[in-house]
Amino acid sequence: MFTDTHAHVFHPKIAAKALAQLTAHYGLKPRGTGLLDDLLARADCAGISRVVVHTAATDPTQVIPANNWAMELMRLSPRVTAFGTLHPDFAHPEKELDRLERAGITGLKFHADFQGFFLDDPKFFTLMEAVGSRFTLMFHVGDRLPPAQNPSCPIKLARLRRAFPGPVMIAAHLGGYLHWEYALEHLAGQDVYLDTSSSLRIIGDETLRGLIARHPAERLLFGSDYPLFDPADEIPLIESRLVPLGLRVEDVLSAGTRLFPARGAA
Numbered sequence: 001m002f003t004d005t006h007a008h009v010f011h012p013k014i015a016a017k018a019l020a021q022l023t024a025h026y027g028l029k030p031r032g033t034g035l036l037d038d039l040l041a042r043a044d045c046a047g048i049s050r051v052v053v054h055t056a057a058t059d060p061t062q063v064i065p066a067n068n069w070a071m072e073l074m075r076l077s078p079r080v081t082a083f084g085t086l087h088p089d090f091a092h093p094e095k096e097l098d099r100l101e102r103a104g105i106t107g108l109k110f111h112a113d114f115q116g117f118f119l120d121d122p123k124f125f126t127l128m129e130a131v132g133s134r135f136t137l138m139f140h141v142g143d144r145l146p147p148a149q150n151p152s153c154p155i156k157l158a159r160l161r162r163a164f165p166g167p168v169m170i171a172a173h174l175g176g177y178l179h180w181e182y183a184l185e186h187l188a189g190q191d192v193y194l195d196t197s198s199s200l201r202i203i204g205d206e207t208l209r210g211l212i213a214r215h216p217a218e219r220l221l222f223g224s225d226y227p228l229f230d231p232a233d234e235i236p237l238i239e240s241r242l243v244p245l246g247l248r249v250e251d252v253l254s255a256g257t258r259l260f261p262a263r264g265a266a
Ligand SMILES: [Zn+2]
Pocket: 006, 007, 008, 197, 225
């Protein structure tokens, strides 16, 4: 069974606006509509059974609506694992963490760049203490600014890993979008999962070879970053870029199924 571990699905009311924001930020036109039915149809075409979807609250007032949406997504399809979110400026996170846990949410997504904080901010460390080891944590990592100036980067994530050895951590975009040389130095071989989302088109050959050589295959997850990309279009990239490095397509596609077993099967 295959799993797409990194996708985004928007509430129909805000999908158009969210797609416009993605277009503006990444300078590319999203492939999908950002709606659940579209994602699941494309997953079917790609032979993917399960999807893990992520929402990050851009400010503290968005935490509860984003988490309500995650809970609704879990109800809409048994194929969906939805991550919740929090924000370092959200007051009394314990209550919200309990609410998520009661709803069966097992993961939290943090996108420091969009959420407006740095991964090494002491207030984020305080939030990490409240989170503990109860959730699997998905971090957006990297972007155009160099590590010191970028809110997220492989170096800050590696530091977070050392400070909080408990929870399962996933570093999106092969450890850091446009930060791959730092991901190779600071995250490869560490106790973090890396996902392939938005990376296999542009990462350089040598850096990719180094990452795959140093990082255990079972900690490499398939992610499409839908709606930016179509999961079916990402599979040929595994074939062209990862298979020559000794990985098997079916192993990359099924690694997420072990991490996120079907609900009720855990
Ligand atoms: Zn993403």
